[in-house]
Amino acid sequence: MEVRKKHKSFGGESVFASHSSHATSTTMSFSYFKPQEEVDSAIIWLSGLTCTEENFITKAGVQSLLAGTKTMIICPDTSPRGLDIEGADESYDFGSGASFYVNATQAPYRENYQMDDYITKDIVSLIKEEFGIGKISIMGHSMGGHGALVLGLRNPEVFRCISAFSPIVNPMNCDWGKKALKGYLGEDQSSWKEYDACELIKSGKKHDQTILIHQGLADEFYPSQLLTENLEEFCKEAGQELQCQKREGYDHSYYFISTFLNDHIQHHLKYLK
Amino acid sequence: MEVRKKHKSFGGESVFASHSSHATSTTMSFSYFKPQEEVDSAIIWLSGLTCTEENFITKAGVQSLLAGTKTMIICPDTSPRGLDIEGADESYDFGSGASFYVNATQAPYRENYQMDDYITKDIVSLIKEEFGIGKISIMGHSMGGHGALVLGLRNPEVFRCISAFSPIVNPMNCDWGKKALKGYLGEDQSSWKEYDACELIKSGKKHDQTILIHQGLADEFYPSQLLTENLEEFCKEAGQELQCQKREGYDHSYYFISTFLNDHIQHHLKYLK
Numbered sequence: 413m414e415v416r417k418k419h420k421s422f423g424g425e426s427v428f429a430s431h432s433s434h435a436t437s438t439t440m441s442f443s444y445f446k447p448q449e450e451v452d453s454a455i456i457w458l459s460g461l462t463c464t465e466e467n468f469i470t471k472a473g474v475q476s477l478l479a480g481t482k483t484m485i486i487c488p489d490t491s492p493r494g495l496d497i498e499g500a501d502e503s504y505d506f507g508s509g510a511s512f513y514v515n516a517t518q519a520p521y522r523e524n525y526q527m528d529d530y531i532t533k534d535i536v537s538l539i540k541e542e543f544g545i546g547k548i549s550i551m552g553h554s555m556g557g558h559g560a561l562v563l564g565l566r567n568p569e570v571f572r573c574i575s576a577f578s579p580i581v582n583p584m585n586c587d588w589g590k591k592a593l594k595g596y597l598g599e600d601q602s603s604w605k606e607y608d609a610c611e612l613i614k615s616g617k618k619h620d621q622t623i624l625i626h627q628g629l630a631d632e633f634y635p636s637q638l639l640t641e642n643l644e645e646f647c648k649e650a651g652q653e654l655q656c657q658k659r660e661g662y663d664h665s666y667y668f669i670s671t672f673l674n675d676h677i678q679h680h681l682k683y684l685k
Numbered sequence: 686m687e688v689r690k691k692h693k694s695f696g697g698e699s700v701f702a703s704h705s706s707h708a709t710s711t712t713m714s715f716s717y718f719k720p721q722e723e724v725d726s727a728i729i730w731l732s733g734l735t736c737t738e739e740n741f742i743t744k745a746g747v748q749s750l751l752a753g754t755k756t757m758i759i760c761p762d763t764s765p766r767g768l769d770i771e772g773a774d775e776s777y778d779f780g781s782g783a784s785f786y787v788n789a790t791q792a793p794y795r796e797n798y799q800m801d802d803y804i805t806k807d808i809v810s811l812i813k814e815e816f817g818i819g820k821i822s823i824m825g826h827s828m829g830g831h832g833a834l835v836l837g838l839r840n841p842e843v844f845r846c847i848s849a850f851s852p853i854v855n856p857m858n859c860d861w862g863k864k865a866l867k868g869y870l871g872e873d874q875s876s877w878k879e880y881d882a883c884e885l886i887k888s889g890k891k892h893d894q895t896i897l898i899h900q901g902l903a904d905e906f907y908p909s910q911l912l913t914e915n916l917e918e919f920c921k922e923a924g925q926e927l928q929c930q931k932r933e934g935y936d937h938s939y940y941f942i943s944t945f946l947n948d949h950i951q952h953h954l955k956y957l958k
Binding site: 419420421422423426470471473475476628630661662663665666667668670671 | 934940
């Protein structure tokens with residue numbers, strides 16, 4: 413791990429760092445906030461389309477909420493970077509900044525876009541080895557909310573708790589998701605189901621703890637890209653506990669996230685203790 | 686006032702807007718946060734070099750601190766924009782984003798760089814007329830901390846309270862300040878004294894309320910550009926109450942500001958009640 417920048421905040425440290433990833437075969441950047449106290453647990457935050465490791469740590473106001481706790485938060489970048497892949501920098505919703513947290517199977521992405529492995533193996537190992545932490549949970553926003561749901565449901569033994577802001581819950585049925593899953597996983601839609609929260613719930617995947625979701629009702633991507641109600645329906649059918657908080661007037665932005673972030677932090681702290 | 690973007694946050698609204706300024710003869714941008722409650726007072730936030738009206742409202746976490754109060758905060762841009770002034774976009778510390786909140790007397794800046802008037806007249810009028818608010822205070826960071834000190838000390842009847850993070854307190858004696866004051870006000874240094882907090886205090890300007898300053902001791906511009914101790918010395922001599930909080934390990938960034946922002950908000954609320 414190489415620390416690039418470090419800022420004292422709320423007695424702890426907001427840090428920008430990078431490391432060499434086995435999964436992506438690239439140098440990956442991430443940020444984290446570690447409170448002053450000795451930490452014993454970590455939340456992984458997955459960001460949305462176009463974000464880097466910087467957005468959440470600079471805009472969400474998480475530092476004040478974790479100060480005084482024994483929990484840190486770590487925010488990986490949203491895709492490998494600096495690769496010379498044709499077309500990977502042309503659209504905001506595919507390629508750079510838009511990994512959708514899958515293990516790609518299609519050329520030319522399969523060499524590096526192994527973001528499922530990156531999060532569930534490399535980042536989890538980093539948390540264990542660098543910080544001595546075994547208790548981990550996962551949350552995210554939009555595409556990162558999709559990532560948190562999917563990786564959390566596939567690995568409930570790794571992630572003690574899942575929550576999401578404005579998640580893409582059913583990517584197989586929205587434009588963003590179709591474009592990404594086709595591009596990374598190919599035409600065969602049966603492979604897409606492994607990366608669709610609704611399909612995972614339908615197939616019997618479950619998490620012991622209640623999944624917490626906040627969704628703004630003035631969100632410009634709701635419901636078309638997010639399809640929140642589909643997850644509610646499948647969770648109900650499958651008996652997966654879901655607390656879906658819909659909030660009048662709130663949009664898709666960090667202004668929304670910061671407003672309800674404390675609810676998510678408290679939810680995670682309960683299961684990380 | 687033209688609203689460009691509006692985001693519900695913490696029950697209130699984070700808004701990006703613009704208006705036509707008499708002082709600068711340009712359209713000026715600003716942001717504000719207004720809590721859900723009916724407001725009766727406003728804090729003006731002045732940002733530092735290179736900032737726009739966006740930095741503070743997106744990064745400081747002020748919304749959570751003002752939610753539930755009757756006080757709004759308004760964040761003007763740091764200079765006129767979009768002017769075709771030769772050289773105004775060439776350096777980070779002069780011209781665009783670097784007005785130093787003076788009324789310029791030198792061509793080609795004197796036509797538009799009337800930022801003292803812009804803040805003390807146009808923004809103050811906007812607060813009164815648009816929001817019906819008469820109780821106003823001022824705070825800022827770095828160049829904006831300089832602005833808050835200078836405009837607050839020159840207009841104690843307008844601003845009920847002054848505070849600053851990492852302010853440039855003695856611009857006549859630092860490189861940033863010399864460059865700016867010379868460029869906007871000309872070679873005659875006697876005119877610079879009107880825009881130097883130390884010189885204002887020395888000349889007898891005073892504010893009835895305690896001035897609150899926070900300064901990080903790992904700040905990369907401390908003490909060379911900020912000269913904090915000079916203000917402490919002059920305030921002591923002149924009997925101006927000053928609370929200067931120096932904090933180990935903190936730098937010049939928003940991570941520092943957000944950490945201590947609540948102290949400043951509480952200080953202002955006391956005098957805005």
